[in-house]
Amino acid sequence: MENNGEKIEIKVCMGTGGIAAGGQEVLDAFEQQLGQAGIAASLDKNCTRHKVGCRGFCSRDVLVDVIIDEHRTTYQYIKPDMVARIVEEHIVGGAPVAEWEVKEDYRSFHDRQVKVVLSDCGEIDPEDIDAYMDGGGYGSARKALTTMTPEEIIEIVKKSGLRGRGGAGFPTGVKWEAARKQPPGLKYIICNADEGDPGAFMDRSVIEGNPHAVLEGMLVAAYAVGAEEGYVYIRAEYPLAVERLKIAIGQARERNLLGRNIMGTGLNFDVKVKLGAGAFVCGEETALIASIEGQRGMPRAKPPFPVASGLWGRPTVINNVETLANIPYIIRRGADWFASLGTERSKGTKVFALTGKVKNTGLIEVPMGMSIKDIIFSIGGGIEGGKKFKAVQMGGPSGGCIPEHLVGARICYENLMKLGAIVGSGGMIVLDEDDCMVNVAKYFLNFTQMESCGKCVPCRVGTKRLYEILDRITSGEGKESDLALLEKLSKDVKSASLCGLGQTAPNPVLSTLQYFRHEYEAHILEKKCPAKACKALITYRIHEEFCRGCGACMRVCPVGAISGRKKTPHTLNAAICIKCGSCFDICKFKAVSKE
């Protein structure tokens, strides 16, 4: 086909998920195919191809968009060897390869989402400042710096109702105002990208997909509070996000969007990147500050709050990545628009990392107030493998589990708190009938007892003791008195700990005790794990009547616990078995049982 100057755009997802699935190889394959002889030079010239950040639906990676004259076709599960056919049939021939296109579930995954923070993620090349600016990027900073006073900006942010997206939900405008009112002098803006909650990757995706939005948010914040220096404190475990952030900072400096006399307004503001070094507690404001100062990342008592005395003793505003990424959109579209999204007290949208035993895993953005049920069953497509939904864990180690009968609850800061969970940074881990709730609580307490900084006794010793009790219960050695002890100790740790880590660490225990007490009781009284997940309480057995002697389990058993001749029923030696479940998973005849 002759190319008549049609504009062709190819977008390949290259967030961490996309790269893991082979995004770079797919992009290379497009380069190679389009550069080949036989492809009209005019076509090659009119066809732009670039990497984009997270598209959200990471489980379908590599996702590829082919946009011809604004008509978009999205392909899923693309491998490099599939590219030739897409180029030949679709880009040259004009007929999309229907069988590789996304299906109905891709649309249902996106239909109910409202994208604000993620609106440019997955659309623009995160390493190209022009891509961001072409869509209006840095226009909000220009508008703020050149036409508004700091007080007017703070008023807009307050009126929008934006609350901190890192978990606690403190009103952002109020925080800015408090820092503004401090005597003039050196002030700091810190972007908290120390996304330590296991099961959460919103901040990573935002920085990988659209780092300039975060920088623009920081710039507006700096102008509003009168800060000249900024830091992004980011986890070293996110190498791609760090790389893209550094590229973005470099580009912003070149365009005089960071540095001295920004946009000719006289404002000086620059941003440095500080790499975290693997300490969960550094998500806490005062610990984060200690870490930037080069000390052990231990929290201190508040007040004084960081807005009065923070980094190096100076007034400091610490905002989460997602909070800052909202700012450009609020300035651009107005406080009323933002406040029209969400519920009465929780405004705007929230990004969640939807993972676990749900069909459609990925990154989603929904208006506050959407029900948990809608998220899991409409967007998430329900539970994978036809299993039964049990609970959803929200808020990581500081949060709790919401059981099936409360899944109609609407998402907002107050609601979730009442139910024993929190919005938190936005991790939603869906659990099914195979997940043991005592084991889930144990998992989180193991996490917090390891991450406790050790400064205060209730947290350092209390989380350790809580973990030991849970470990005892899941090993079948729990005592009847353990439940009362768990409750008492949890309350003590909550009320007596110094910082948020200790104050919320018992939440996973309390919420599972509240909603799944029967599972605890089954472990203690009957020495049974109802979900058949706790290794000490289960045994595997091969049922002769179903076993065909195919040998699959024998081959997969890592310790040689299974024996038997071909085509005769096999036997499993329980004394050697390490209960890894490999035989159970591989048997096609359901001859292996777990009891």
Next chain:
Amino acid sequence: MQKTCKHLKAADMEKLADVCKRYGKDHGAVIPILQEIQEIFGYVPEDAVNFIADELEMPRSRFYGVATFYAQFHFRPRGRNVITACSGTACHVKGSENLISILGRELGIPEGQDTSPDMNFTLERVNCVGACSIAPVVIINKVVHGKMNADRITKEVIKLKGADDGKQRGKD
């Protein structure tokens, strides 16, 4: 802390001196300095800690105290291949514990340790790499592998061992 390098090599000393020159006596830069030390040696040797602490005019104990606080820093030499298993929540509920025990066994890593005696492999766990939607995740020499299972991880180990021996064993 195990004494593993009594004397630092001249080339490494030069690199350390360069680090000192760039950071001066900035006590706020302890963490980036430690990150650079680890970049040079693959771990944080005791001699390097002592050398830099003295240069910074900071008590060695304080410098070392910062180093041990953060999980990122290692105090023993690491294997030639580093395998990082994610044990975040999503990976946990999708069976990461099983993968970790398979990895430990297949890579020949002694109980309670993280590196094989022949220094070929280090197996470490990390709280969350933020790739939860493709859980469970294992990172092999900085390459992220998603949606792992017992079968795929065993194949990856065979590949690794083959590559490490300089010859391809087993089939992929």
